[in-house]
Each structure stands twice: as C-alpha cells, then as structure tokens.
Amino acid sequence: MTTATKELKTKEITISMGPQHPATHGVLRLVLDLDGESVVKCTPYVGYLHRGVEKLAENRTYLSALPLTDRLDYISSMSNNVGYCVAVERLFGIEPPERAKYIRTIMCEMTRISSHIIGISTHALDIGAMTLFLYSFRDRERLIDLFEMTCGARLTVSYPRIGGVRNDVSQEFLDKLYEFTEEFPKIIEDQYETLIDQNRIWLQRTKGIGVISAEEAINWGLTGPTLRGSGVPYDIRKYAPYDAYDKVEFDVPVGRNGDVYDRYKCRMEELKQSNRIIKQCIEQMPKGPVMAPDAPKFTLPPKDRVLTDMESLIHQFVLITKGPIAAPEGEVYAATEVPKGELGFYIVSDGSGRPYRMRLRAPSFVHVSVLPRLCRDAILADVIANIGTIDIVLGECDR
Amino acid sequence: MVPLDWYIGLSAVIFVIGVVGFIIRRNILIMLMSVELMLNSVNISLVAFSHYLQDLRGQIFVFFIITVAAAEAAIGLAILVALFKNKAAVHTDEITEMKG
Amino acid sequence: MEPKEIAELIKDRYPAEVKDITEFRGQVSVVVKKDRIKEIMKYLHSTPELYFDLLEDLCGVDYLGKKEARFEVVYHLYSMRHRHMIRIKAEVPEDDCAIDSVVDIWVGADWHERECYDMYGIEFKGHPDPRRILMPEDWEGHPLRKDYPLKADLGEMEWKGYREVIEVAQKNKAYEVDR
C-alpha cells in the first residue's frame, strides 16, 4: 500500500513561547520545535515593542532625543542617557566638568546594580528560586528611592544632560548612598550568595548549560557580562574609559567555562565591583559646577534661573523656538558599558540641529540573536535558563 | 448468594466483547485495550472460582496474569511507538510490510 | 595600531576599492566600493596584525540627495587582541541595492543585516535567512528611508494589519461593561 519510508519520522510539537509568557522578559517570542522535551529548533521573533526610536530621533533636536533613550532599557535608563550624552558630547567636542563626571559614574553604577539585581533575581525566579527575587528587590528599592531623591523620577530619569547633569546631588543623597555601599557587600554575601550560590539544584540547572566559547562569543558579537562569562575581559569602562572610570579602581570579573553559571557569577561579582566604584566616587567627589561652561548652548537652563535671569530666559526662548545650535558635520560612534553590554550610539550629523542618523547598537538585540545557538541541544527548561542568562530587555532590543 | 455460573457468564461476555473488539477495530491501541479486557475477564472468573472453591490458587493466578498484562502493555506500547516513528500509522490495514 | 595606519594599510592593499578616508574626532572612516566588500572584510578579520574579531555594529545610512550613492552600509570593527577600531563604509547605490553578506565572517552580523534590510531595503546576498525582523512580515516599505514619512495619513495605503487591529478593537468595545 505505501512504500517504505526511509527516514525516521518523529512528531514534533511546535510551541510558541511568548510574546506573553512569564519567562520571556517582556515580549520576546520564541517558536520552539520540541521533540518531547528536547528542543530541535528555536527561532526568536522580535519587534513587538518596536517604536522606531531611530526614526523618531532623526526628527528631534539633540536635547529632545534624550528622553527617547530612557525608554530603551527601561530598567537602566540612566546608563542609556549617559551613553547618549557621551556620544553627543563627542560629536560637539565638549567635555563635562569633573563633578558631573563623578555624579554620572555614580549614577551609572547604581543603575548597574539595580539592573543586575533584576537580571539575577528574575533569572533565579525563572529557574524557580523565588526568595532571591524578593530579597533583592528590597535593595533595588533603596536605590530607586535614591534616584527619586535626585532626579524626581524612579525609572525614566532623563537626568544627565549634554555637557553635564541636570542638577547637583545633595549631601544627604551622598550620605545615604555611602551608607548603602557600606551594607551592600554584606547583603550580597549573607543573603544572595548563600541562597543559591552553592545550591545543588541551582548548580545542576546552570552549570554546563548554554556553553559558548570565547572565540565564538566574540564572533557572535556578545558584550558585557554575557561575553565576560566566557573569559574575555572586554570592558569598555577599562579600555576606553569615559566619565570618571579612569580615576577609580575596579576589577573586571571573568568566567571560565562560558556557561550560565559563569555568567551569573560575573554579574554577582560586578555587583561588588560597582559598589566599590560608587564608594570611591563618593570619597573622591570633587567640588564645582555640574554643567560644562559651553553647555548652555545645548541645554535648557534651570527653571529658577529662567524666571530670574534675563539671559537664561532669552536662552530658553531661543532654544525652544529656533531649535538648538548647529552641530559640526561629521559622524561619531561612542560605545559605553551599560549593564547589559556595549551600548553604541552612531550619530551622523549633517550640520543641522538634529541628528541626521542615530543608530543604536543595542546589546540585547545581539544577545537575543544568539539564543538559537545557546539553545542547541537544550531541553525546554534550559531555554528558560538561557533567556535569563543573556539578561535582555526587549525595549532595547526592539527599539 | 450469587451462583458461580453468573460470574462465569459475565466473564465470558466480557471476554467475547474483548475478542470482538480485537478483531474488528483498526486502531492498534484499542486492540491492545481489548486484550487487557480479555485478561481482566479471565481474572474475574479466576477470583470467582477462588472464592467459591475456597482455594487461593485462583487469586495467585490473577497475580501472574496482572504481571503478564503489565509486560504485555509495556512491550505492545513500545512496539507501537517504534512503529509510529517509522510509519506514522496506528491502523492495522496501513501496516502491510514486514520491512521497517 | 593607530586607525590612520589601518586605513592606509587597507588603501595599500585595495587601492582601487578605497574611495576616501576621513577622520573626525579621532575616528577614521574608510569609504569603499561595495563589490569586493567581503574580501576586504575577510582581510580585516584574518590578518594577524589587524585581527578585527568583533563586529561591533553594522547599520545602514540613507543619504537621499546628499551623496551620489544613496545608501551606505557602515561597519564598526573592533579588535579584542589589539584594541583598535575602524569604521568601514560601503557605498550602495539605489539602482543596485544589494551587497554581499558578511555572516560567514561574523555570525553576529546575521540580525544586523536583517535589520538593515528591514529598515532600508538593502539586500544582503548570501544571507542565510533574509526576512524582516522588527517590522511585521507583510509590512510594505522600509521605514528608515528618508522618503518614508514619520507620520502621514496613508488612507488605503495603511498597513492592513493595523486596520485589522482597529476592527477587532471596535468589535470588542461591545463587550465592555458600562460604568
């Protein structure tokens, strides 16, 4: 009746994981072909959160494009702001004052802590360890309160400005932050690491899963802790320092095997290093202005100055109505180390007041693309571990 | 007291239903289930004998039959899975060759 | 190695290909023709003294009416070993809107090239999976082109998926509870 079929047929199940799924960290969609529990093929689909940030930025002034960057990686918006400001400052050739640099560094590292906290704890939550999530959110809450104290916003801060930061930080802020940095390393050791670091189930779920070698990781374009887990000490803060990173001491933790566990350890270690950086910054914090002397050309003056000072009023009026001053013609690429990896801004200027082209090199975008590689020979539960380990935010991936 | 004949009659009817099911169904799964049905009908009559003849031999036999049934189900289903992987068919008339 | 030297090295090796070398704020761009881009990239990737093993970024730029070749594909390369970087810009004219894919050299170029195709319509020859990535699969047009409007009333031209969403929303309104 039928001719003998030569190849072995198995019935695969195709499941669409996401875009609404608790473990996909937003609106990532994975189409998984499963043979039983093992993954035959994994295809990521992105773009559910695409808002056309690059297109929008082309139609805005350099200043008003700043809030767009908040909404990329919405849990580490300060780093994105700083990355953008560094790029635009490089384009205009201006340099923020020392104090502003230190403040930015502090803010970036606070963001790194809160972002890594979310990264690690949601990863642990996906794998089933729920308590770490709640422990770490308590500490994240303290940081967010501190953000609120200085910027008035908790998540989308828009605090840095081209040529500095919006306003100076208060002494109270620094004191409270210092208090936090005193306590935090102990919290990491006593509460985070004891919970899962040596847990046998945690080790079983993370060791030897999603292994990627150093060469391959570089070839895929991975950056940040995801790359450092494979043993490559590539950190832009170290090798192309911006802000105050060349004035503080810190180590770049690297992993050895390039598996999920090593990446987790890298993030855990970076928490301590960030804490160290913040502490040094507070200790070394210089006095002085927080805005570059030539920066008023780019940035709105503070409200109280506008209401009392004639020059500031004129300045604001010109900025709002006529648009900003023209940028020099040229193109720059500026990379900064955000918690997820390397955030690159490639800005092409045609000499007008708006970016002609603003390209965002988002780490999450690259990291999602490596998922099919990580999920090779994986089983369903490993897919979850792999999504957690690349620590993605879809707002940044889809832009 | 229910006569022993009734039990044997019931067992026979179920056995025959199992036989008929085995013969007329196309689906191998249901055919395997019919075999289980036949085994169970035999078990009923054995337990009934054991009860009425006041001898435990019948019940011991039921044990062995359950063992064999478990083995049969495991092997039968394994064959079925292997067959399905090769042919994607569970119907008897679609499986006409001996070659895999 | 200084970026300037790298640019000179490329120019020495491919004199016919390199059209221009520019420098701005210490960053050097090498403008090349697109035809032998893969060869140049392979050279950059595998020559030991250059060894650009990390493709930091790959993107397109639309110079509508500003330059003679409308598009440029921009590669940012970085070397982990030597810690230097270079920017390669390949010109892609509108009438021949295609360029060789570099996925063979850097796997990470895969999604960047897909995005570039999605946003500018530049075709990457030899790409293993040339699909749209950020926009829906049945989307028409390439949104980051300069002649693509940021907001416009497209009427019948509107993406049909959008109309479907609106229809569903209208239909679901009937189920809403009155307050």
Add this chain to the structure above:
Amino acid sequence: MNIAETILFTGSSNWILNIVFIIIKIAVVIGVTMLHVMYATYFERKVIGHMQIRLGPMRVGFHGVLQPLADMLKLFFKEDIIPADADKPVFKIAPIIPVFATLSSLAVIPFFEGFVIAKINIGLLYLFAMSSLGAYGVVMAGWASNSKYSFLGGLRSSAQVISYEVAMGLSLVGVMIMAGSLNLSEIVKAQQQYWYGMYLIPQFIAYFVFVVAAFAETNRTPFDLPEAESELVAGYFVEYSGMRFALYYAAEYIGMIIMSSIAVICFWGGWTLPPVIANTIPALAVVPGIIWFLGKVYFHIFLYYWVRATVPRYRYDKLMALGWKVLIPLALANIVVTSIVKYMS
C-alpha cells in the same frame, strides 16, 4: 464511656444508625479538612511572606485571616471558561478526579486513637491506589484542554507521578515489614513498642525517600515541573478558571495534608508521643492525641513551604534521574537491610 464516645467510635448495633454515624463522621472529617485546606493556603502565604521579608495577606480581616474566604468567594463567582476546542466532558470531569481521590484517602487515616472512618486491613495499599488516581486528573486536564502548554504539563506529570509512586511505595515497605501490617492504626500501635516510639529513627532512609517522593507526588517545589509557571505558564491547568481551578488548588493542598499524615503515621508515631517522653512527663497525657497529630502534620506542611521558599526547580531529566537512580535504589537497599534485621531478631 460517655454518649459522645459511643456515637463517635463504636456506633450502634442498628445498621441504619450505623450508616448515619458514618455519614456524620465523613461530613465532619471532610468539613474539618476543607477548613484546614483553606487555612493551609493562608498559612503558606504568611510563612513564605515572612520568609521573603514581606507580610503576606493583610487586608481582609485582622492580619488577613479572612483572606481564604475572600479567595473562595472570588473563585466561586468567577466565570467558568471552557476553551472552544476542548474535549468538553473530559475537561469538566478532570478536576473532580484529584479532589475525589484525595478526599477518599481521608477514609483510612486514623486521626487519633480509634477515630477512623473505614477500618480496613489494606489501608496503606488503599492510599497508594488513591494517590495513583491523582495522575488522571492531571493527564486528562492536559489532554482535554487542547493546549500545548497543558499538554506538556500533563505528559511531564504522568511520567513524574508514575516514577515517584514506585519510590514512595518502596520506601514504605520498610515500615510494613517492621509493623507487619498494612493497617494504619496497627502501624501506629506497633511503633509504641520502642522507647523512641517512632519509625523515623530506624527508617530514616525510608523517611527521606518518602518525603522527597511526597514532594514530587504533590507537584510541589522543587518538583513542580508539571505546573512550572516560568516554563509551561501553569502547566496542565492553564486553561482552567473559576471553580474548576479552585478544585485543582484544593486537591493539591488536600494531597499535602494526606502525604503529611502518612508521614506522621508511618514515621512519627501518629497521635502518640514517644514512650520515653510520655513516661518522663506524665502531665502530657492530658493533651489529646489529635493535637500531637495535627502538630506533626503542620510541621510537615511547614516543611513544604520552607522548601518552596528556598530551592529552585529541578529539570525534567534530572528529576527522572533522581527518582530512578537515587531514590529507588535507596529504598530497595532500605528494604533489604530492614528485612535482614527483622529476620535476625
């Protein structure tokens, strides 16, 4: 013997009255168990809440004590959604099976001296039979929902429950050998002949295997793979809502109570105190046995919550490896050792 004891324990010679008494007994046991189930959820949320430096439910009533009632009301009045392509009869029957299986397990559990609904000689086997039925509710729900997530959950669960049933059964064989009976009341009484009054001490390996298997059998963390919310969203009951969902929820907690009760009866001496303690402090005899029983059961339930707040989830293949390569050999070794010791003495 007063009237209450007559009614509760001995019944009457009149068989109609007997049936009435049995029905009253069943009603009391089910009612009390359901109350405990309700408050087990509250207990869980409070315990885990405090372990995770938060408060747990606080709004309804004093410190949220009325929260279970509010939850029940909410679930009761929720719309019951059945997926369009579901196999409707199976979908509707599925949640009833685990509740039925777990509730009927209560029939053979002696809560205190002499109080048991059905005094049958194969109590332990009956419990196994009922717990093996629980798998059907899961598998049927997974199949009937016609959703791939619930389907995968159902597949995982059936494999898991079958595997761990073996380990659980084997772990209790040691107890059976020592007690020489399958009757649960007999098992409790048999433990009284030792000064420590618990099989926990000679049978600690069996106890360990049993507790691990019980976690798996009730689909609790770290073995909650069938309902792993981060992988399969909610696994087999992802399509259920309202009352049917509540039935699954209730079955899980009744299952926990049953498993804890078995552990208490077989390893912790049930309602009795170890003779060594009871003899040193005679005043403790005043405390009724049910208090000890409940205390021990609640310790085990607390153990469930404690583990849930602490450990991550197992992976499917590791889970199977643990079951077949660690627990079953351990249980078998325990049986061999126990029978040798029993034979020698």
Add this chain to the structure above:
Amino acid sequence: MLPNLFFGYFAIVMVVLSLLIITRRNPVHSVLWMLVLFFHIAGLYLFLNAEFLAAVQVILYAGAILVLFLFVIMMLNLKEEITAERFIGEWPIGVALGISIIMLVYFALSKFIQGPVGQYTIEAINKETHTKTIGRVLYTEYLFPFEIASLILLIAIVGAIVLAKKRG
C-alpha cells in the same frame, strides 16, 4: 436479594462499559471508560472477599498500565484518528464470531459442575488478613512461578527500552 442486586448492577455496567471501550472513536475516551470498568472490577473483587487483589487492581491496572496507555496515546497525539474509519471492512464477521463464542460458552456452562472445596474459607482468611494469607501462599507454594514472573517483567522492561530507544 441484596447481593443479587449488587451483582446485577456490576454485571450490566461492566458489559456496557466493555462495549463502550471497543466502540469509541477516540482512544482517550476508551481509556477513560476502561478506568471506570477497572473500578467496577475492583468492586467485584471486594465483593468476592479479595480485598488485596482489589487494591492491586486499582494500583497496577488503573494507576500504571492505563496511565501508560494514556501516555502513549497523548505522545502520539492522534488528531486524525477522530475522523478515520473505526472498524475494519469485515466487522460483521467478527461480531458473528463473537456471538458464536457466546453460544459455545452457554452450552459449556450448562454442563458445568463445581469442583471440590479447598481449605481457605472466608473465616480462615479473615483471621490472619487476606494480605498475609496471599503472601504466605505466594512465597511458599508459588515461589518459583513468582520468580519467573519477575523475570518476565525484567525482560519486558529491557524490551520496551530497546524498542522505544532512538536509533543512532
């Protein structure tokens, strides 16, 4: 009277369930009816004073073998089965065969003579519980067949693994 009523109920329900099992289009429904049937069989065993066997019936048949069936049916995920033809073309012949066997059994039963009665009366079994009695007989008189049965199971396990294992 009461025992006869019980038996009548069990007999009718069991026959109906068996018919349901062999006629359902969807194998899952067949399995679920079979589950109900096994419970009735267990009930009948209780009725025949074989409580241990009743428990074994539920644990082994309902708890293991049927779940295995269900597992395989779900794994194969036979959606097209529901629309396919249920019976083979020559099904009337099968039914006729069945009816003829029934006739045969009927005639055989009319000549049925009950054999001699053994030593295990209900009272004797109840005195030391059914489980113990069965265990004693099984491990003394029938020890050798018992070992053979365990060997059969071992062979079945090995065979099942070999068959189901993926090639290559």
